[in-house]
Amino acid sequence: MSIEAQEKRQGVALVTPALLWTLVFFAVPFGAMALMSLAHLEGREIVQGHDLGNYLRIFTDPSLRRGIFVSLEITATVTVISVLLAWPLAWIIATRVPVRWRRMVLLLAVLPFWTSYVVRSYSWALVLGEKGVVMNALVGLGLLAEPVQIMATRAATVTGFVHFFVMLLTLTIYSNLIQLSPNYARAAQDLGASQWQVIRLVILPLTLPGVMTGAFLTFVLCIGDYITPQILGGNNELTLPQLIMLQLGRRGDYPMASALSIVLMAIVTLAYAASARWLKMERV
Amino acid sequence: MRYLSWVYLLALFTFILLPVVTLVVFSFQDGRLPVPPFKGVTFEWYAKVLSDRAMMEALLNSLIVALMSSLCALTLGFLAASGLARVILPGSALMRGALIAPMTVSYLIIALGLLQMFNQIGLRPSLLATGIGHVVINLPLCFAIIYAAIGEHQKSALKAARDLGAREWQVLWLVAAPMLMPSLAAAFFLAFTFSWDEFIIAFLLTRFDVTLPVEIWSMLRSGLSPETNAVGSLVFLVSIAIVVVLELTLFRKGSK
Structure with a gap:
């Protein structure tokens, strides 16, 4: 056997376990789920079928269709607000904070990452509740006559999400910013640009690939998350993941849960296709 | 601009750190609800968590x-x-x-x-x-x-x-x-x-x-409870400890 053939054989042998794992525990379940989405429930029995009835229902049943829009609205709001808040923060840390403090400031900026995800959502419930710290302060300072209901509304969900993604985006944008050579800004300043113009016309466009990648990541993680809307948003309006869990829990409707999951995946794929040309995944 | 930068930094840090600080502070709450007013320090909730099988x-x-x-x-x-x-x-x-x-x-x-x-x-x-x-x-x-x-x-x-x-x-x-x-x-x-x-x-x-x-x-x-705060604070503490240890051992070596 030639050396090259032997090399290839060994290469294949090394990759095979991982590929098998991915095939058995990712591809097969996923295929099974796609099949399941074509079935439907009769009483408590799952009847295999080959029709698009579930999908038809998702787009006609108002409560299910609403879920898609709620998810998209929340995710879009969160992504935009997070980018708008994180960019200036990353820029200030990268350019204004003295070098020796930078690492410390950055660590502090992502400190809450180290609590568990569930606990982080809970701690917002603590802060935003009717008797929570925020309402207490606002009423105490006389800014509000009485507490306003924030918990169990979309505002609470968005706040919880923005909190998480501001940290994530600050990190990605920051790493983007400090890779830029300071010469770009200097050259622009020498050519007479004001500080504001340097930011808007030079620095901002240069960080766009990083921003887009971060925004895409935010979109994907946000639209697929069940914890934050469930803890903070309550049951007044349901997002797609909440609807999926509802199908599973109350009725054991696996076919509908599967169909909703496929729709969720389709949305993420569309988002990827729409933003692919701006994404530089290797930069994250 | 400079002045504005620091105000912005402070505002965002307040936003980022507020929930964690609230979580930790009210895990010591000497009362049944982890919301203001703060009634005094107790370690009761930590004891409860650590003895929870x-x-x-x-x-x-x-x-x-x-x-x-x-x-x-x-x-x-x-x-x-x-x-x-x-x-x-x-x-x-x-x-x-x-x-x-x-x-x-x-x-x-x-x-x-x-x-x-x-x-x-x-x-x-x-x-x-x-x-x-x-x-x-x-x-x-x-x-x-x-x-x-x-x-x-x-x-x-x-x-x-x-x-x-x-x-x-x-x-x-x-x-x-x-x-x-x-x-x-x-x-x-x-x-x-x-x-x-x-x-x-x-x-x-x-x-x-x-x-x-x-x-x-x-x-x-079961709703808001200082016990949940205590669990959350413990998880937080352990993670921070791990990060500090890693920072002092693994990554310090790597950066040399």
Whole structure:
């Protein structure tokens, strides 16, 4: 056997376990789920079928269709607000904070990452509740006559999400910013640009690939998350993941849960296709 | 502009740190509700958490699942990365894509697929089922990190070892693993953290033996309580301690 053939054989042998794992525990379940989405429930029995009835229902049943829009609205709001808040923060840390403090400031900026995800959502419930710290302060300072209901509304969900993604985006944008050579800004300043113009016309466009990648990541993680809307948003309006869990829990409707999951995946794929040309995944 | 920068920094830091500070402060609340006014310091809630058997079991379960699943993901990812890095196979790009693919799918969907498959083949919800799910989400991560670390320099060192007559396992164990140690460590700790904190897969794929996030989740159903604050603060404290230790040992060495 030639050396090259032997090399290839060994290469294949090394990759095979991982590929098998991915095939058995990712591809097969996923295929099974796609099949399941074509079935439907009769009483408590799952009847295999080959029709698009579930999908038809998702787009006609108002409560299910609403879920898609709620998810998209929340995710879009969160992504935009997070980018708008994180960019200036990353820029200030990268350019204004003295070098020796930078690492410390950055660590502090992502400190809450180290609590568990569930606990982080809970701690917002603590802060935003009717008797929570925020309402207490606002009423105490006389800014509000009485507490306003924030918990169990979309505002609470968005706040919880923005909190998480501001940290994530600050990190990605920051790493983007400090890779830029300071010469770009200097050259622009020498050519007479004001500080504001340097930011808007030079620095901002240069960080766009990083921003887009971060925004895409935010979109994907946000639209697929069940914890934050469930803890903070309550049951007044349901997002797609909440609807999926509802199908599973109350009725054991696996076919509908599967169909909703496929729709969720389709949305993420569309988002990827729409933003692919701006994404530089290797930069994250 | 300068002045404005500091105001902005302060405002955002308040926003970022407010929930954590509130969480920790009110874990010492001497009362039944973790909301203002602060009534004084007590360690009662911590004592309660530490003597809570269900909680301690969940903690142990989480450690076991995180350790086993990240070791498994690390091994599979390491083997695959060294296989794909050593020789260009027909369909290399496709294999890489297939290995990375689970990263693009939300955890809920992975969990749902596995739940249905396990139902079919009769594997009951358990820590094993959860561990399998955690390997699925962490394998792409481990593979990507290790694969990215194998550059031309590493490739020729591995080739040299083989040319000098090292057996395949010797190349992997005595040359590749020590050489790639920093990225192996990074991949392991990242995978461990993700598994440790993962909720939805564990929620759907466990029933009687649960992991810590699932146990905390069931605590939330009883509403706000300083006990939940205490659990959260403990998790926070342990993570910070781990980060500090890593910072002082592993990464300090790496940066020299």
